[in-house]
Amino acid sequence: xxxxxxxxxxxxKHAQRARVAPGDNIWVDIDVLMTHDVCGPGTIGVFHxxxxxxxxxxxxxxxxxxxxxxxxxxxxxxxxxxxxxxAFVKEQGLPHFYDVGTDRYKGVCxxxxxxxxxxxPGELLLGTDSHTCNAGAFGEFATGIGNTDAGFVMGTGxxxxxxxxxxxxxxxxxxxxxxxxxxxxxxxxxxxxxDGATYKAMEFDGQGVFGLNMEERMTLCNxxxxxxxxxGVIAPDQVTLDYVNARNKSGKKYEVTQSDGxxxxxxEKVYDLSQLKPVVAKPHSPDxxxxxxxxxxxxxxxxxxxxxxxxxxxxxxxxARVLNGHTVKVDTFIVPATTEIAKNLKTETLDGKSLEQVFxxxxxxxxxxxxAACLGGPGDTFGRLNAALRCISxxxxxxxxxxxxxxxxVFLASPLTVAASALNGSIxxxxxxxx
Amino acid sequence: xxLPEIIRGKVYVLGDNVDTDQIxxxxxxxxxxxxxxxxxxxxxxxxxxxPASQGGLPKGHIPFHxxxxxxxxxxxxxxxxxxxxxxxSREHAPIALDAAGIKxxxxxxxxxxxFRNAVNGGYLIPFExxxxxxxxxxxxxxxxIELATSTMVNETTGEQFLLRSLGEVAPIIETGGLFPYxxxxxxFSPPSH
Numbered sequence: 001x002x003x004x005x006x007x008x009x010x011x012x013k014h015a016q017r018a019r020v021a022p023g024d025n026i027w028v029d030i031d032v033l034m035t036h037d038v039c040g041p042g043t044i045g046v047f048h049x050x051x052x053x054x055x056x057x058x059x060x061x062x063x064x065x066x067x068x069x070x071x072x073x074x075x076x077x078x079x080x081x082x083x084x085x086x087a088f089v090k091e092q093g094l095p096h097f098y099d100v101g102t103d104r105y106k107g108v109c110x111x112x113x114x115x116x117x118x119x120x121p122g123e124l125l126l127g128t129d130s131h132t133c134n135a136g137a138f139g140e141f142a143t144g145i146g147n148t149d150a151g152f153v154m155g156t157g158x159x160x161x162x163x164x165x166x167x168x169x170x171x172x173x174x175x176x177x178x179x180x181x182x183x184x185x186x187x188x189x190x191x192x193x194x195d196g197a198t199y200k201a202m203e204f205d206g207q208g209v210f211g212l213n214m215e216e217r218m219t220l221c222n223x224x225x226x227x228x229x230x231x232g233v234i235a236p237d238q239v240t241l242d243y244v245n246a247r248n249k250s251g252k253k254y255e256v257t258q259s260d261g262x263x264x265x266x267x268e269k270v271y272d273l274s275q276l277k278p279v280v281a282k283p284h285s286p287d288x289x290x291x292x293x294x295x296x297x298x299x300x301x302x303x304x305x306x307x308x309x310x311x312x313x314x315x316x317x318x319x320a321r322v323l324n325g326h327t328v329k330v331d332t333f334i335v336p337a338t339t340e341i342a343k344n345l346k347t348e349t350l351d352g353k354s355l356e357q358v359f360x361x362x363x364x365x366x367x368x369x370x371x372a373a374c375l376g377g378p379g380d381t382f383g384r385l386n387a388a389l390r391c392i393s394x395x396x397x398x399x400x401x402x403x404x405x406x407x408x409x410v411f412l413a414s415p416l417t418v419a420a421s422a423l424n425g426s427i428x429x430x431x432x433x434x435x
Numbered sequence: 436x437x438l439p440e441i442i443r444g445k446v447y448v449l450g451d452n453v454d455t456d457q458i459x460x461x462x463x464x465x466x467x468x469x470x471x472x473x474x475x476x477x478x479x480x481x482x483x484x485x486p487a488s489q490g491g492l493p494k495g496h497i498p499f500h501x502x503x504x505x506x507x508x509x510x511x512x513x514x515x516x517x518x519x520x521x522x523x524s525r526e527h528a529p530i531a532l533d534a535a536g537i538k539x540x541x542x543x544x545x546x547x548x549x550f551r552n553a554v555n556g557g558y559l560i561p562f563e564x565x566x567x568x569x570x571x572x573x574x575x576x577x578x579x580i581e582l583a584t585s586t587m588v589n590e591t592t593g594e595q596f597l598l599r600s601l602g603e604v605a606p607i608i609e610t611g612g613l614f615p616y617x618x619x620x621x622x623f624s625p626p627s628h
Contacts, residue, residue: 025603027622038464042526045469050614052626070465077465084467130524130548146526146552147468148613156623160613194452195518199547228521228546285452375523376461399454399522401484402461 003260005166006233007201010141010257014124022165022266030062031123031140033153036109037067039128039146041084046151057092058157061250064096064118065089066109071100071370075378107338107369110134110222110308114214115340117247121236122255126153130225131308131396137217138244139236139256144225164230165266166201166259167192171208173273178434180318181216182310182394182414184208185223186279187271190289198228200266203259208273209234214243215312222309223396226286235259278430280392281412284400292417295427301389303328303422304403305415306335306367307374310394313344315415320355322419322433323362329425332364333383335372342369364422376404385410392421438609442538442560442580443590444511447499448492448569449485451516455523455549457484459531468530477527478506478534491574499535507536512580514572515542519561520549526556533558539580541568541587541598554604557612562587563599571596 004012004019012019015026035043047055057063065085070078082100089097096118098106106112110131113119121139125132128150135142145159153159169188175181189196202224209217217234224232234240235258244254278292305311305319316336336342345356345366359366365383373383374395385391385404391411393403398410413421416430463480466473482490482499491497499508513532519542520528529552532540539560540553553561562580564587572578576591585598601608607616617623 038461039525041467042469045467049469050623050625055626075465081465081467128524130522132524144524144548146524146548146556148526148556149551152555152613152617152623156617158622160617194521195544195546198518198544225522228518230547375456378462378465397454397456397522399452399456400486402456406484406486 002264003262005201005263005265006139006203006235006257006259007141007166007231008163010122010124011161011163020163022163024163025160026163027158027160028124030126030153030157030159032062032064032118032125033150034064034066034109034113034125034127034132035150036069036129037078037081037085038069039150040065041081042147043128043150043154044084044088046147047154050151051155055155057154060092060094062157063094063154064113065094066098066106066112067100068107068109068112069371069375070377072368072382073378073380078378105339107336108308108311108371111218111312111337114138114218115247115338117249120244120248120252120254121240122257126150126159131222133224133229133232134218134222134308136221136231136233137214138240139234141231141233143231164199164201166203167197167267168203168205168265170206170268170270171204171273172206172270173208174211175208175273178416178431179273179276179278180414180416181212181219183276183279185220186281186289186412187276189223189227189287190279190281191269192227194226194285194287195228197224199230202227202229202232204232204234208271210237213314214239215314219309223286226396278414278417280417280427281398283398283409283411286397286412292413292427292429296429298427299390300330300392300421300426302330302391303332303418304373304383304391304393304395305418306333306337306372307395308337309396310415311335311337311341313341313348315394316345316355319415319419320350320358322416322430323364323423324350324358326362326423328363328422330422332422333367333373334359334364335367335383336369339369373403376402392418392427394418438582440582442512444538444577445509446512446514446572446574446576446578447508447510448572448574449513449515450489450492450569452518452521453485453515454521455525455528458482458520458528459525460484464525464527468527474530474534475506477531478536481508481531481535492569493573497574506534511536511538512578513537513540514568515540516567516569517543519545521546524548526552529553529556529558543567554607555613560608564596565599566596568596
């Protein structure tokens with residue numbers, strides 16, 4: 001009997017079965033359920049409608065509520081939705097709430113989950129956000145669900161899932177300094193297409209993956225949904241354990257597991273990082289891949305560095321390295337994913353200046369930690385494309401209208417490429433800054 | 436949702452990779468679908484993010500709503516290409532189509548979260564088609580879907596097409612969604628009133 005992949009092993013354990021195979025429909029026990037201000041109110045509505053107005057969530061300690069989408073806006077409806085979360089947290093006595101306007105406020109849920117110790121190897125995490133797959137970086141099964149599913153989980157702690165087959169992506173070699181995890185994942189999405197992994201698990205493997213820090217591993221797993229993937233996963237190693245153990249405040253025990261040597265992968269693709277060049281996704285799809293050197297000189301109106309997939313310390317360190325001592329030629333927006341990252345921008349230095357100072361000196365604008373313009377949002381959202389502008393961005397999607405205006409054009413790229421492009425006002429190969 | 440034997444109505448045709456930002460753009464997600472008046476609002480903004488040239492194929496530039504009813508569309512069936520509903524996990528997407536009066540979508544295949552949400556929430560029936568229908572059906576044609584035989588007849592042209600059977604999600608669709616299905620499966624007990 002063939003072995004199981006990491007994804008299959010986690011699902012089997014949570015279904016209390018010895019094994020599962022791709023295609024098996026199973027009921028699984030959920031370790032963590034996350035929701036936020038956009039999908040939380042609908043989820044809470046489903047929960048109360050189905051379980052009753054006096055119902056209690058299945059396990060207070062397993063529900064995590066992180067407002068992050070529409071935070072710094074005057075939009076009354078958006079603010080009302082955060083109030084709905086507050087009322088629910090109070091009613092249920094939920095301990096894991098990161099409320100706006102308090103010291104606990106975090107910012108983008110996926111990075112907040114990791115920083116606050118809600119991600120652990122071997123666990124099963126569901127969230128009402130498609131980028132919940134981000135947490136697969138920690139060697140767990142994590143995927144996005146809708147309000148109905150989340151309402152069901154809130155009341156029962158369970159959900160039915162279909163076991164996905166696993167595709168494996170192996171990266172040999174080491175990442176050169178001008179490339180980042182964003183170039184790796186944009187390559188994969190471009191190669192298999194934005195439906196290339198629909199319903200499937202994507203496991204990342206190889207020296208090139210295990211050489212990445214946790215933030216970069218999150219960037220890889222975050223964007224599997226852009227290929228249609230159900231979950232992305234990386235086997236835990238010492239880098240994972242060091243991160244998790246430093247932040248696992250509850251001290252909750254977890255199980256480290258990996259794919260069996262004789263597991264069946266439905267598909268395998270091998271990359272040699274020494275052959276990879278900086279990549280962009282052209283408008284209007286994350287799989288519209290091109291190499292940066294094919295687009296050099298394309299005029300831009302704006303640059304944006306932020307979001308769960310492009311607004312972490314590793315992203316800002318990279319951008320600062322390029323921007324340091326130069327001035328941007330187009331409006332450049334910096335949005336830290338979380339308040340922890342925002343604080344670190346003030347304390348971490350480069351050539352004796354804080355990263356925040358490097359950005360301000362370069363002429364960039366810095367916003368507050370949240371999802372901000374990654375998904376457009378209300379009209380007054382920081383960095384939102386309110387006109388048919390052309391923007392290069394470290395975010396994860398560039399579908400029509402994603403960052404605001406329907407006719408805006410968004411190019412997705414690494415923070416290095418975005419920073420280099422901001423300095424020229426046109427798409428620029430970051431290798432120019434690594435001479 | 437009580438499962439009908441036949442779904443019949445005018446079709447609105449869309450292309451490939453119609454993502455959730457096109458189905459319901461992010462700025463409208465501030466409505467709370469649990470509140471009936473706000474649920475209705477989603478119908479007004481359904482498909483408002485579709486680029487004009489891609490709305491109502493093959494010609495394009497056909498609005499999804501007509502004058503006289505800003506909430507409910509005259510179209511009740513959508514035919515689309517590949518990967519319908521890709522992108523975000525927002526359940527507001529199938530909700531917007533439901534609020535606009537869409538009863539069924541026929542696509543080559545779906546992004547999985549949209550598919551789950553459509554089925555588990557019981558908003559509309561997501562049929563899959565082995566043939567690429569977006570070149571065989573024009574916006575405004577009258578289609579008839581017969582559930583028992585999984586066939587679709589284009590009454591405007593007389594052509595008939597076989598759809599994929601609903602397969603393993605049929606029991607969930609037939610019971611009306613995740614909660615009634617789970618109740619039947621013994622995984623959920625509604626509160627006693």
